[in-house]
Amino acid sequence: MLFRSLLPSPIGPLTLVASDNGLVAILWPDDAPGRVRLADVTPRDDHPVLAAAAEQLTEYFAGTRTGFDLPLAPRGTPFQRDVWLALADIPFAETRSYAQIAHAIGRPTATRAVGAANGRNPLSIVAPCHRVVGSNGALTGFAGGLAAKRFLLDHERHTSGAW
Template structure:
């Protein structure tokens, strides 16, 4: 993940039940959430600008409340994910999946007006730079199976079960 390498970038870490998350914000909003298993490339420790720190701190508080079971959506955060227009349309559809519910790749493809774009939706889902907040973990296979996840399938299973969704057993 490549983030702006200038003085506006504000980063932090947050210890959670799924491991230490790394958070990055820029002046325009929250830019990234990284799982413990993701590489640090392009993710320097920075205090950043006052605007970026405000976005970062708001995201940290929202994630804390989520993992305490006291927050079910992240609608109050300003997001600044970098991506193509298609990716952003997928990420907006992901953000519309309510807490405690799942969708298939086909359902997301239909929701964005591209019913044959399931594979492209899967690729965009996998490039989501703001997981948990943009809930890509809520996308499962059409048969109910867990599918790939940047944080690893055990993390995806944990998040789904935390939200009250019965997830298949991992092999």
């Protein structure tokens, strides 16, 4: 069974989704239907995983948290989960290219597949897909929109003092 709660944020309301095993998804206000496939999600603000995720995300947006310590339970293929785990290794306020992520997971020729998996990352912010940019440093597609991606990157640079 899946549970959800809504978290107000500086980039719009985020829908947090969890199972009893961990955080399953963080969804954007205008998330494309089907980007993260979830069924039978019940509202429940008092779920412990949702409460912990809300607290840690609130701290992140306040500039007092630079990493997350949450049980995660994303749903995806083994390749997608490898990509999503690699995202968590990108240091706060830094970026990596799709090619660098492909190398990090031992699949150096899978740059496009990494891009596709990154686009289906259900754990935005916690598995920081916003830190992945084009090989030339340009901002590329983002489920929350490029304005949200820019906000998150700027927020992290400001929080870390890397301006």
